[in-house]
Each structure stands twice: as C-alpha cells, then as structure tokens.
Amino acid sequence: MPIDHQQHFASVLASTVHDIKNSLGIQQQLIQKIALILDESNNPDITQLKFESNRMNHSMMQLLILYKIESHKFNLEIDEYPALDILEEVQAQHASLFQSNGINLLTECPDDLMSYLDFTHISNALGTILNNAQRYSRQKVLLSATLQKAFICFAIEDDGMGYPAEFLNIDLSNIHKMDWVTGSTGLGLHFVLNIAALHTNMNQCGYIKIDNESRLGGARFRLFLPN
Amino acid sequence: MTTIPSHKKFLVIDDNPMMRKVMRDILYTLEIENIVEANNAQNAIAALKKNKFDVILCDFNLGYGKNGLHLLEEIRHRKLLPLHTVFIMVTGEQSQTMVLGAMEVKPDEYLTKPFNPQLLKTRILKNFNRKSFLSEVDVEINRGNWASAIERCDALLKQENNRWRTQLLKIRADLAIQTGDYDAASKIYQDVLNKRELTWARLGLGIIYFQQKKYEQAEQIFAELVDKNPMQMECYDWLSQTYLKNDLPLQSEETLSRAIELSPLAILRQRKLAKTADKNQHPEISEQAYQAVVKLGRFSIHKNSADYAGLAKIYQKTGKYQKALETVDAMRSEYTSNPDALLWSNLLAAECFQNLGNHKRADETLAQLGDLAEKHHHALPKELQLDLAKSCFLNQQTEHGVEILDSLIKNHIDDETLMDDIKAMQCDIDRDEHAESLIHAIRQQLIDINNQGVKLFRQGQINEAITLFQQAVEKMPYNKTIILNMAKIALYDLKNSDFDNTKLSLTQEFIRKAKKIGVDAQKLNAIQLELNQFINQQGNANAH
Numbered sequence: 001m002p003i004d005h006q007q008h009f010a011s012v013l014a015s016t017v018h019d020i021k022n023s024l025g026i027q028q029q030l031i032q033k034i035a036l037i038l039d040e041s042n043n044p045d046i047t048q049l050k051f052e053s054n055r056m057n058h059s060m061m062q063l064l065i066l067y068k069i070e071s072h073k074f075n076l077e078i079d080e081y082p083a084l085d086i087l088e089e090v091q092a093q094h095a096s097l098f099q100s101n102g103i104n105l106l107t108e109c110p111d112d113l114m115s116y117l118d119f120t121h122i123s124n125a126l127g128t129i130l131n132n133a134q135r136y137s138r139q140k141v142l143l144s145a146t147l148q149k150a151f152i153c154f155a156i157e158d159d160g161m162g163y164p165a166e167f168l169n170i171d172l173s174n175i176h177k178m179d180w181v182t183g184s185t186g187l188g189l190h191f192v193l194n195i196a197a198l199h200t201n202m203n204q205c206g207y208i209k210i211d212n213e214s215r216l217g218g219a220r221f222r223l224f225l226p227n
Numbered sequence: 228m229t230t231i232p233s234h235k236k237f238l239v240i241d242d243n244p245m246m247r248k249v250m251r252d253i254l255y256t257l258e259i260e261n262i263v264e265a266n267n268a269q270n271a272i273a274a275l276k277k278n279k280f281d282v283i284l285c286d287f288n289l290g291y292g293k294n295g296l297h298l299l300e301e302i303r304h305r306k307l308l309p310l311h312t313v314f315i316m317v318t319g320e321q322s323q324t325m326v327l328g329a330m331e332v333k334p335d336e337y338l339t340k341p342f343n344p345q346l347l348k349t350r351i352l353k354n355f356n357r358k359s360f361l362s363e364v365d366v367e368i369n370r371g372n373w374a375s376a377i378e379r380c381d382a383l384l385k386q387e388n389n390r391w392r393t394q395l396l397k398i399r400a401d402l403a404i405q406t407g408d409y410d411a412a413s414k415i416y417q418d419v420l421n422k423r424e425l426t427w428a429r430l431g432l433g434i435i436y437f438q439q440k441k442y443e444q445a446e447q448i449f450a451e452l453v454d455k456n457p458m459q460m461e462c463y464d465w466l467s468q469t470y471l472k473n474d475l476p477l478q479s480e481e482t483l484s485r486a487i488e489l490s491p492l493a494i495l496r497q498r499k500l501a502k503t504a505d506k507n508q509h510p511e512i513s514e515q516a517y518q519a520v521v522k523l524g525r526f527s528i529h530k531n532s533a534d535y536a537g538l539a540k541i542y543q544k545t546g547k548y549q550k551a552l553e554t555v556d557a558m559r560s561e562y563t564s565n566p567d568a569l570l571w572s573n574l575l576a577a578e579c580f581q582n583l584g585n586h587k588r589a590d591e592t593l594a595q596l597g598d599l600a601e602k603h604h605h606a607l608p609k610e611l612q613l614d615l616a617k618s619c620f621l622n623q624q625t626e627h628g629v630e631i632l633d634s635l636i637k638n639h640i641d642d643e644t645l646m647d648d649i650k651a652m653q654c655d656i657d658r659d660e661h662a663e664s665l666i667h668a669i670r671q672q673l674i675d676i677n678n679q680g681v682k683l684f685r686q687g688q689i690n691e692a693i694t695l696f697q698q699a700v701e702k703m704p705y706n707k708t709i710i711l712n713m714a715k716i717a718l719y720d721l722k723n724s725d726f727d728n729t730k731l732s733l734t735q736e737f738i739r740k741a742k743k744i745g746v747d748a749q750k751l752n753a754i755q756l757e758l759n760q761f762i763n764q765q766g767n768a769n770a771h
Contacts, residue, residue, distance in 0.1 A: 033245055036249065
C-alpha cells in the first residue's frame with residue numbers, strides 16, 4: 001500500500017520536525033545564555049549563530065504547519081485585531097535581526113484600521129517574508145497595511161534588487177503547483193500562500209501578489225485578506 | 228506610550244537562576260530596574276503579599292510544587308493579583324499540552340522562550356493600554372456592581388473607538404448574559420455574526436440557548452463549533468454539558484474524553500470526566516481520570532478530598548480493595564488536619580476491610596468514628612453525608628441514617644444529581660422506596676410553600692409572604708429555590724416601600740446566602756443588578 005507508506009512517512013517526518021523544533025528552542029535559550037557570558041557585541045559569530053538557529057526554527061515551523069494543513073489537522077482562529085498590532089508584533093519579532101544588520105524597518109498603518117485574521121499565523125507569515133526582504137534589502141524595508149475595497153492589504157517593500165524574473169512568472173493563484181517551491185524564498189511564499197488561502201469570508205479568500213513595484217525601488221510583496 | 232515607564236515593578240518567577248538572569252538582562256535592555264525575583268511559587272506568593280507588581284513574568288515549570296498554572300489560579304483566587312497587573316506565562320517548549328493548559332487559565336499574555344526585548348515590550352505595552360482603557364469597567368465587574376459595569380461599558384462604546392470596539396462588545400455581551408439579559412446579548416452576537424463568522428460570537432449564541440434551556444439548538448451550535456475549532460477547549464465543555472441535558476450521557480463522556488486527550492492538564496474537566504464515566508459504568512476511564520485529578524490537584528486550589536474518596540470508591544467497585552486502601556491512606560496523609568476528610572477516610576477504610584473480609588478491622592475503624600459521625604452532619608460535604616448515611620444503614624444504625632438522608636434531601640432537593648445518587652445508594656442496599664417517597668413528599672412540600680408564597684405576594688400581602696419564606700429558609704437553609712424567592716421578595720419590598728436600611732441589609736444578606744450555597748449565578752446577578760440600580764438611584768436622589 002504505497003499511500004499508507006507515504007502517510008506513515010509524513011507523520012514520522014512531522015514528529016521528527018516537532019522534536020527538532022523543541023531542540024532548537026532549547027539551543028536558542030543556550031545561545032542566549034552564552035551570549036551573556038561571552039558578550040555578544042564583541043562576538044559577531046554569536047549574532048550569526050542566533051540568526052541561523054532562528055532561521056532553522058522558522059523553516060521547521062513552516063514545515064510543521066504545511067504538514068498540518070495537508071493532513072487536515074490545522075485550524076485558524078480568526079478574530080478582529082487592529083492591523084497596527086500585527087505590524088508591531090512582526091516588527092518586534094524581527095527587531096534584533098534588523099538591528100544587527102543595520103537595516104531600517106519602517107511601518108505605515110492607520111491607527112483605527114481593523115482586520116480579521118489569525119494573529120499568530122499571519123504574524124508568522126509576514127515574518128517569513130520579512131526575513132527574506134531583510135536579506136535582499138540594502139538599507140530599508142517598509143511594512144504597511146491599507147484597506148483596499150473588501151480586502152485588507154499587508155505590504156512588504158524593500159530597496160534591494162527586486163524579485164528575479166523566474167519568481168515574477170510564478171502563478172501564485174494555484175497552491176497545488178509545487179514545481180516553483182525551491183529555496184527558502186519559494187518555501188516561504190508557498191507557506192504564506194497557504195495561510196492566506198485559509199482566510200475566507202463569504203465566497204472570497206485571501207491571496208498574495210509579488211512584483212517589483214516597491215516604493216523603495218526593490219521587491220514588493222502583498223498579502224490580501226478578505227475583510 | 229512607546230517605552231515602559233522605568234518605575235514599573237516587575238516580578239520574575241523561574242526556578243532556574245540562569246534563566247532569571249537572562250530575563251533580568253532583557254529587562255535591563257528595556258531600562259527596567261525595579262525587579263524582584265522568586266525561585267518558586269511559594270516565594271512568589273510571599274512577594275505578591277508584600278508588593279503590587281505591574282508585570283509578572285512567570286515560567287510554566289517551577290520545579291517541585293506548584294507550577295505556573297497553579298500559581299496563577301491561586302493568586303487570582305486569593306485576590307493577590309491586582310486588576311492592573313499584566314501576567315505573562317512563559318514556556319520553554321511549545322508542546323500542545325503546555326500551550327493549551329496555559330491558554331485555559333487565561334494569562335494576559337503567553338510567550339515561548341527565547342524572545343527578544345522588543346517583543347516583550349510590545350506585548351506589555353499592548354496590555355497596559357488595554358487594561359487602562361478598560362480599567363473602570365474591570366473595577367466594577369470585580370466589585371460585582373453589574374449596573375455600573377454596564378453603564379461604563381456603554382459609555383465607552385459610545386466613543387466609537389474602532390480599536391477597542393470588539394473587546395468592549397465581548398465584555399458587554401458577557402455582562403448581559405451574566406445578568407440574564409439574553410435579548411441584549413443575542414443582539415450583540417447577531418450583529419457581529421452578520422459581518423463575520425467569529426467563534427466567540429457563535430459560542431455566545433450557544434450559551435444563550437443553553438441558559439434558556441433550548442438544549443437542542445445549543446447542542447447543534449456547540450457540536451459545529453467543536454468540529455470547526457478543535458483547539459477551543461471551552462466549546463467541548465459546553466457541548467458535554469448540553470449532551471447531559473439532552474440525556475446523552477455517553478456522548479457527554481466522549482466529548483470530555485476528546486478534550487482531555489488534547490488538553491490533559493485541566494483538572495476540573497478531568498473531574499467531570501471521572502464522574503460522568505462512573506455514572507456511565509466505565510470504571511476504567513473513571514479510574515484514570517480520578518488518578519489524574521488527584522495528581523493534578525496536589526498543588527492546586529482545586530484540590531478536594533472528594534476526589535480521593537471518588538477514586539477509592541471506583542477501586543472498590545472494580546474489586547481493587549488494596550488499591551482502595553492505598554488511596555484512603557494517601558487521603559489521610561494529605562489531610563492530616565482536616566477532620567471531615569479523616570472521618571471520610573475512616574468510612575471508606577471500613578468498607579474496604581469489610582470487602583476484604585476483615586470484619587474485625589472494619590468494626591474497629593468504624594468504632595473510631597465514634598462521636599465524629601454523631602456530630603453536626605449538615606456542615607459536612609454532601610457526598611460525605613451520603614457515604615455516612617450508607618455506613619449507618621449497613622451497620623444497623625438505621626435511625627441515624629434516615630436522619631442524615633432526610634436532611635440531605637430537604638436541603639438539596641433541587642440538586643438532581645445528588646437525588647439520583649441518593650436513589651442509587653438506597654437501591655444498592657434495597658431501601659429505594661424510602662428515598663423515593665421522601666423525595667416526592669419534600670418536592671410537594673416545597674411546591675406548596677412556593678405556591679402559597681407567590682399567592683400571598685400577588686395578593687399584596689408582602690409581609691406574610693416574607694414570613695412564610697423566612698420560616699421555610701429556617702427549615703431548609705440550603706434550599707436554593709426558597710432562598711432565591713426570598714431574595715426576590717425582599718428586593719421587591721425594599722423597592723416598593725419607603726427607604727429602609729434594615730430592608731436593604733436583609734436583601735443583601737439573602738443575596739449573600741444564596742451566593743454561598745451556590746444559587747445559579749445568572750439568576751443572582753439579575754437580582755444584584757436590580758439592587759445596584761436601586762442603590763444608584765437612591766444615591767442620585769440624595770445628591771440632588
């Protein structure tokens with residue numbers, strides 16, 4: 001029974017990933033302790049170590065969630081939140097990373113803009129994209145939220161080189177086309193698209209768009225969620 | 228506010244000194260200097276008695292003794308957690324058991340280690356803002372002044388501040404439910420649902436159906452919610468309660484089992500499962516759940532000698548007499564200074580010895596009860612009274628047994644579960660007719676008193692009605708229906724005669740008594756709300 005084998009392998013993989021994630025959590029706490037003892041400001045390796053460990057943790061989290069989505073063990077908990085709270089959460093989560101790389105993270109959002117979403121998963125999703133933006137930007141990344149008709153739009157714009165042509169040609173309307181999922185940018189987009197698509201209201205559902213129309217001159221990522 | 232004011236006081240609770248140092252360093256980065264540390268729950272409680280903190284950072288695991296969940300429940304219960312304080316639960320790993328367990332006690336925030344200073348700051352500031360915006364409402368809710376809480380909440384809603392609207396609506400609808408104003412609550416939930424299908428609003432509608440005894444509709448809503456939101460533990464509890472009302476005890480048990488599989492740390496749910504499974508004749512499941520309750524209860528405010536008794540009885544039922552004796556011993560050593568529990572443990576031990584064929588030890592153990600059993604039994608836990616009565620019947624003290632049963636039935640006639648337990652116990656020892664007829668007679672007596680009282684009340688003979696109910700309260704001090712009606716009439720009398728301080732304190736006393744014996748919160752809150760409104764009006768009238 002090949003399908004059973006596959007399912008079995010998937011669940012073994014998932015529990016292994018869960019295990020690795022816990023280990024990484026402990027590892028990160030240890031790094032935090034060591035950073036205290038060795039004085040991080042004189043040891044750039046520690047910053048790098050933190051970054052790599054964080055990246056692994058993030059990838060594991062994505063894998064685990066994608067597994068849960070595919071095996072129907074995943075549920076969103078949607079409620080109404082100020083969009084600003086989401087931006088502040090994402091900004092805070094990545095503050096150390098941006099700081100140590102000397103990149104300026106700006107936010108732009110009306111105070112009273114409200115959004116319907118799963119707080120944890122949308123901040124993880126935006127964090128994933130932000131992580132990549134940080135790697136390709138030169139000085140600045142802009143994180144914003146606006147209301148666009150029946151959708152709320154979260155945008156991440158950078159001042160880097162922009163998405164390469166092969167990314168811009170990807171059909172992001174079809175989750176099931178897996179062939180474009182390569183590298184961390186591809187996995188990240190695939191993950192975010194999955195989370196977006198689960199946000200539904202009436203007969204509309206969330207989606208993502210990428211282009212090089214950034215107001216800062218680089219890549220622009222947009223996440224649209226039905227409001 | 229973009230930074231945490233440096234005068235804010237922090238309490239860091241963690242058993243690992245290195246982790247406390249990490250926390251301290253994170254706080255120093257945020258320029259917080261006012262930090263107190265505690266290495267376990269006991270020292271945290273001592274610190275909380277001495278100081279009021281603005282933020283508490285508490286690790287889930289605190290070594291031997293209470294963990295973070297136990298601590299949060301306890302300081303809430305003992306009123307050591309000021310309303311303005313932000314309580315943040317911190318865990319080292321993201322296991323589902325821990326995450327759900329922590330969520331169920333509802334800390335203000337939940338963080339997984341490691342986290343950076345900025346994230347901590349963002350979460351703290353968010354909570355400071357929320358708490359300061361809602362402080363007036365929170366204070367009134369905490370005081371139990373429903374009228375003022377509703378007034379404040381409505382005033383804030385009028386400001387039409389988008390940011391807080393949903394939070395306010397949740398509180399406002401909850402206040403409406405708490406005070407039995409189901410139309411108002413229902414309207415809020417419907418309005419929200421017309422815009423978007425949100426779990427809390429749908430759950431609210433289900434709760435309203437439940438309170439209105441429309442159990443079929445309630446069941447449909449809760450079942451759908453559990454299906455769609457398998458991680459919302461509250462939905463399982465409502466569904467399981469509703470199944471019981473719809474006379475589906477097996478489904479009720481199964482729902483609890485599913486919830487416990489996901490979130491096994493919730494002691495109250497484990498206890499419900501233990502009892503439900505026992506009634507459903509599933510001793511293995513009940514045994515397992517009781518074991519969990521006893522274990523989880525060791526450091527919890529929910530610790531209860533009845534759980535040891537429950538576990539011992541399950542062991543008896545399945546013939547594990549030795550295990551039952553061990554449980555009774557454990558009960559004794561946990562409750563060395565609690566005479567009720569000691570009495571109970573002796574009763575249970577005697578039954579064990581009897582079952583093991585050791586009649587001599589059984590008799591000796593019973594003899595030890597001596598005066599204890601004779602003492603004022605009304606004050607004992609009702610389950611213990613029931614066991615005591617049973618022991619009397621089995622040991623040729625029928626008269627005393629009847630006396631205990633009669634008072635149990637009189638005082639708890641509206642407790643259907645207990646009446647069923649009494650019937651079951653009497654059936655066990657072939658005395659079921661006595662209980663049946665007594666329950667029937669007392670029900671009738673109660674109906675008569677009520678009818679007569681209501682009749683007097685309708686005829687405008689308020690004083691006579693009050694006297695009648697007062698006599699009834701003396702006869703059946705623990706009867707919920709009578710005390711509730713007494714409170715209602717006292718309030719009516721207070722509102723419809725010249726202002727009288729004696730009448731006011733009489734009403735307050737009945738509400739207090741009713742609360743103490745566990746009258747349904749909604750019914751009481753509705754009366755409390757009316758009383759609050761009356762007092763506020765009096766205050767306004769005097770001020771003018």
